[in-house]
Amino acid sequence: xxxxxxxxPAWVGTPVIGAQSSPVHRVTTAIRSAxxxxxxxxxxxxxPRGAWRERRGRVKNPRNQRPRILLVGPMPPTxxxxxxxxxxxxxxxxxxxxxxxxxxxxxxxxRDVIDNWGYGAVFRGGPVRILQGILLTIGRFITFPCxxxxxxxxxxxxxxxxxxxxxxxxxxxxxxxxxxxPVFLRIGGAFDLFHGGSPRLVQCWIGAALRIPQFLxxxxxxxxxxxxxxxxxxxxxxxxxWIRDTNLTPSVRTDSAGSLxxxxxxxxxxxxxxxxxxxxxxRLDISxxxxxxxxxxxxxxxxxxxxxxHLNNIHAAEGPAEHGRVLELMSRADVFLLPSxxxxxxxxxxxAMAAGMASVVTPVGAVPEMxxxxxxxxxxxxxxxxxxxxxxxxxxxxxxxxxxxxxARRCVCARYMPSSALPPxxxxxxxxxxxxxxxxxxxxxT
Numbered sequence: 001x002x003x004x005x006x007x008x009p010a011w012v013g014t015p016v017i018g019a020q021s022s023p024v025h026r027v028t029t030a031i032r033s034a035x036x037x038x039x040x041x042x043x044x045x046x047x048p049r050g051a052w053r054e055r056r057g058r059v060k061n062p063r064n065q066r067p068r069i070l071l072v073g074p075m076p077p078t079x080x081x082x083x084x085x086x087x088x089x090x091x092x093x094x095x096x097x098x099x100x101x102x103x104x105x106x107x108x109x110x111r112d113v114i115d116n117w118g119y120g121a122v123f124r125g126g127p128v129r130i131l132q133g134i135l136l137t138i139g140r141f142i143t144f145p146c147x148x149x150x151x152x153x154x155x156x157x158x159x160x161x162x163x164x165x166x167x168x169x170x171x172x173x174x175x176x177x178x179x180x181x182p183v184f185l186r187i188g189g190a191f192d193l194f195h196g197g198s199p200r201l202v203q204c205w206i207g208a209a210l211r212i213p214q215f216l217x218x219x220x221x222x223x224x225x226x227x228x229x230x231x232x233x234x235x236x237x238x239x240x241x242w243i244r245d246t247n248l249t250p251s252v253r254t255d256s257a258g259s260l261x262x263x264x265x266x267x268x269x270x271x272x273x274x275x276x277x278x279x280x281x282x283r284l285d286i287s288x289x290x291x292x293x294x295x296x297x298x299x300x301x302x303x304x305x306x307x308x309x310h311l312n313n314i315h316a317a318e319g320p321a322e323h324g325r326v327l328e329l330m331s332r333a334d335v336f337l338l339p340s341x342x343x344x345x346x347x348x349x350x351x352a353m354a355a356g357m358a359s360v361v362t363p364v365g366a367v368p369e370m371x372x373x374x375x376x377x378x379x380x381x382x383x384x385x386x387x388x389x390x391x392x393x394x395x396x397x398x399x400x401x402x403x404x405x406x407x408a409r410r411c412v413c414a415r416y417m418p419s420s421a422l423p424p425x426x427x428x429x430x431x432x433x434x435x436x437x438x439x440x441x442x443x444x445x446t
Contacts, residue, residue, distance in 0.1 A: 066099040067433050068152060070181075072172050073159030075104040079297075080266070081241065081347035082159045082188060084323065088244055092418050094426060101151055105140065105168065107133040112299045114274065116267035117190075117342075119163050141171060145179050155433060156181045158213075161189030161344070170209045177212065182432045185210075186217035186239070190271075190342035190365060192226050207231020215428050219345035220366030237428040240366070241347045242421040243354045243412065251331045251356045251405075258290030259395040260315060262333035262357070264326065264348055266297045273339030273362070273387075274302070278309070280388045285313045291395040294333060296321050330355035334401055335394050339379065339387050340364050350416050353408035358401040360390045375408030 071090070074083050090100045110116060110125035123130060148156065156176040160169025169185060176183045195206055210216065210232040217239050218224040224238050253260075263277050277293075284291050292315040295306065299319070306317050321329075326348075330336070336352035336359040343365035350370070352359055359376035361367050371378065377394065379386035394401050414420065 066097060067154040067429075068099045068101055069429070070101050070103050070148060070151070070153040070156045070176075071159070072103045072105060072156065072169075074106045075102050076106075077109070078106045079320065079323070081344075082161065084347050085186075085188075085241060086159065088242065091244065092422060094422060094429075097426070098429060101153065103140075103144070103147060105137070107136055110267055112301050113267045114265065114269035114299055114302060115271075117163075117271050122164055137168065141175065144172065144175050148176060148179055148181055153181060155184065155429065157184040157186065157217075159186050159188065161187075162191050162194035163189075165189070166191075166194065166206070166209075170212065173209075173212045182215075182435070183213035184215045184217055184428070184432075185213040186219075187223065187227065188219055188344045190344055191223065191230075192365070193342045195226070195230050203230070214432055217425070220369050222366050222369055223344070235428070237424050239425050240416055240421055241345050241350050242416045242418055243350055245418065247327060247351065248354050248413070248417070249331065253332055253334055253356075258292060259334040259391075259401065260332070261291055261293050261335040261337050261391060262296065262329055262352070263293065263337040264296045265299070265302065267299075269297075269299070269302065271341050273337075273341065273382075276339050276382060276384050276387050277337060278306070279384045280391060281311055281313060282309065283384070283388050284391065285311045289313070289392055289395060291391050294329060296326060296329065327351060327355070330357060333357060335360060335391065337387075337391075338362070338367070339381070340367075341381055343367055345370070350412060354412040354416070356405035356409045358394055358404035359408065360387065360394070370411070371408075373407060373411050375404050375411055377404070 071086050073086050074080070075086065076083060086102065090102070094100075108125075108129050110129060113124050115121075116124060122133075125133075147153075156172070158169045158172045158176070160166050166187075166189075173183045173185055195203060198206065207230055210227060210230060211234060214234065216227060216232055216234070216236045218227055218236050219238075219240055221238060224236055227236060263272075263274070265272060265274055277295075281293055292313050294315045295317040297320050298306070298317055303317055303319065306314065330352050334357065336349070336357040338346060338349055338352075338359060338361045340346070340362055341364065345366040349359060349361065349367065353370070353375055359371070361371060361376045361378055362381045363378055364381060368378070377390045379390050394404075
């Protein structure tokens with residue numbers, strides 16, 4: 001049985017409804033049928049014939065009731081850019097027109113992990129945590145359609161990322177469409193590395209999956225262009241991360257000798273460039289540079305490693321911090337360090353720019369787009385020498401730090417505030433909710 005690498009295999013279009021069909025066959029057929037047809041019957045690829053019965057109905061919302069938008073993604077206690085995005089959206093002025101309902105995908109936290117990236121991330125965190133995560137995810141898949149129907153959800157917005165989180169988002173998109181709900185799929189993370197590093201056949205599956213939702217949300221124009229090349233043919237809305245108006249507060253830093261550099265590690269510290277940070281700190285300590293470092297969200301093992309180096313230029317090193325604490329540190333520190341190997345649209349960089357910090361960044365993901373109007377020194381990925389030189393330059397030149405900080409803040413005020421970032425999303429919500437097909441729903445029953 002032959003087929004082109006990106007063409008549909010010979011079995012596509014064959015009904016997969018018998019109990020004897022393989023699970024892989026069912027999943028692949030569901031993705032392709034949903035992408036090709038936008039069919040409410042895609043869910044039947046997972047279950048035997050007769051497990052679902054449908055009847056057509058129409059949502060009858062009382063007049064003046066706000067449309068309900070289900071936000072699928074990790075909620076607190078999870079920390080990170082996606083959670084911050086969801087909280088910012090729920091607290092934005094859009095809440096006056098739409099009712100946001102959260103559906104959490106949060107799993108137990110991983111302890112002492114600095115490489116939480118790629119498919120291998122599933123196996124990090126210990127066997128108990130792996131089992132808990134699997135059971136929670138399966139349970140949420142099972143209850144999701146009922147939740148959507150019982151809460152009378154009008155539109156589903158799913159926060160996806162890369163690797164296994166992408167495929168998790170695809171399953172939610174199929175489930176939402178199976179009960180007739182329109183779907184937005186927000187793509188974050190280092191999607192370019194995820195897609196570009198996948199085998200050719202998997203890239204075709206990714207392209208098919210991108211055609212399942214009615215709208216994709218891209219975080220940047222870089223992501224928009226990449227999603228088009230990856231196979232998305234439908235509508236895409238560009239929605240960058242933004243900060244709340246209340247977070248745009250004056251800094252309290254002073255032009256003192258030396259500089260305080262802030263680095264946020266987290267569970268993806270290695271991808272964020274922690275190895276380069278440590279080596280640059282070591283070299284700067286040997287040279288007697290007045291630069292000092294504040295390290296945040298460090299894991300216990302890395303805190304021990306830092307202590308063992310006996311560096312004199314470490315101002316402080318601490319473990320996980322609440323979001324408010326991070327914003328406070330940004331208002332006091334001088335330089336934000338983000339020498340990442342891969343990024344989507346880093347929320348931490350937007351917040352650092354809003355705090356008026358000068359930054360040292362690498363040209364990955366949407367970062368070049370974010371600092372195109374200034375605000376940062378750009379260095380090559382993995383170049384410790386360039387990182388050290390950039391820190392020394394900013395440490396020795398308070399005027400440069402101040403100028404870059406002012407440029408960064410102006411950029412945020414112009415592009416990354418609710419008033420400038422959210423209107424395209426509002427328009428997309430209204431467009432999809434006003435389409436006739438979005439008012440027709442299916443009520444699966446047993």
